[in-house]
Amino acid sequence: MTRRTLAALAATTLTAAGLTMTGLSSGTAQAADATPGYSVRHITVNVKVGPDNHPCVVDADIYKPDKASRTNRKPAILTTNGFGGSKDDSNESAIGRGFVKQGYVVLAYTGLGFPSSGCKITLDDPAYDGRAGKQMVSVLAGTKTYLDANKRPQRIRYVAQESKGDPRVGMIGGSYGGQIQYAVAMQDKRVDALIP
Numbered sequence: 001m002t003r004r005t006l007a008a009l010a011a012t013t014l015t016a017a018g019l020t021m022t023g024l025s026s027g028t029a030q031a032a033d034a035t036p037g038y039s040v041r042h043i044t045v046n047v048k049v050g051p052d053n054h055p056c057v058v059d060a061d062i063y064k065p066d067k068a069s070r071t072n073r074k075p076a077i078l079t080t081n082g083f084g085g086s087k088d089d090s091n092e093s094a095i096g097r098g099f100v101k102q103g104y105v106v107l108a109y110t111g112l113g114f115p116s117s118g119c120k121i122t123l124d125d126p127a128y129d130g131r132a133g134k135q136m137v138s139v140l141a142g143t144k145t146y147l148d149a150n151k152r153p154q155r156i157r158y159v160a161q162e163s164k165g166d167p168r169v170g171m172i173g174g175s176y177g178g179q180i181q182y183a184v185a186m187q188d189k190r191v192d193a194l195i196p
Contacts (some may be wrong), residue, residue, distance in 0.1 A: 029111040038065050042156075043146040047135040049112070049119065049128040056119035058132060060109035061087050063100035068158040075168040076140045076159045078133070078191075079186075082175030084111045093188070095172060105159050109136055110174060124176065125127040126183040133184030134169075137191060164191040168188045 045058040051195050068074045077099045081092050087110040096106045112132055113121030122128040138144035143152040160168040170193035171181040179196030185191050 002114040016120075022153045038063055038097075040096070042149055045136060045139055045144070047132045047147045049131045050122075051127060054076055054119070056112060056132065058109050058112070058136065059087055059115070060136070061092075061096060062109060062146075062156070063096040063104075063106035063108070064158065065100055065103050065105065068105055070157045073107050073158055075170075076107060077121050078136055078169055078171045079106065079108050079138065080133070080180055080196060081114060082112045082151075082173070082176045082177050084114070085177075086115045090172065092177075097160070099172075105140070105156070107140055111180060124179045124183045127179050128182035128185045130187035131174060131182060134188040136169065137184070137188050138165075140169050141190070142167075162190075162192070168192060170195065 027136050031144045037154050040063045041064065043060050043062055045060060047058055048054065049056055064075055077094060077095070079095050081087060081089055085091060087108045092108045096108045099106045109123075111128055112119040119128070119132075124130075128143040135144055139146050140156055140159045141161065142155045142157050142159065145155055163166055167190065169191060171184060171191060173181065174196075181191075181194040185194060
């Protein structure tokens with residue numbers, strides 16, 4: 001078989017399987033999407049917490065359904081880790097993947113004081129953890145910027161809103177990530193539901 005015939009056969013087979021192949025002229029195929037139906041993007045968020053507005057950097061991941069857009073906004077889930085965990089431990093990853101596949105935007109973040117957070121543990125203190133969580137809600141609202149992997153400021157414009165600046169958002173998490181929901185809700189009435 002010629003190279004052109006092989007390329008045509010491969011393209012036909014992949015198309016029948018619901019996949020696509022690019023770069024046929026060079027004979028190489030682009031890898032299939034590792035997360036079909038959604039994407040995961042690493043971000044950081046600069047927050048200020050405590051009575052002295054101490055700066056912290058929050059490490060987070062955004063799970064975005066492929067169909068979410070400015071014109072097709074999706075409800076959101078905010079989640080953080082149990083004590084000793086992080087935004088991408090097995091529990092948080094399972095929450096992110098599970099809910100994004102159901103059509104939710106998921107913002108999973110590492111709690112203050114845990115790996116890459118840049119602050120101390122304050123045991124779900126509303127003035128610290130609650131204020132940090134409130135600023136994460138603002139990221140979902142599109143009223144606060146986050147930094148992408150290239151440290152460029154960005155805004156989320158694909159989360160459904162109750163009203164301008166009020167995202168349709170619930171929180172879920174276990175252990176430390178369950179208790180923090182009360183600290184965030186004390187600081188922010190925009191949170192619509194809690195599942196601690």
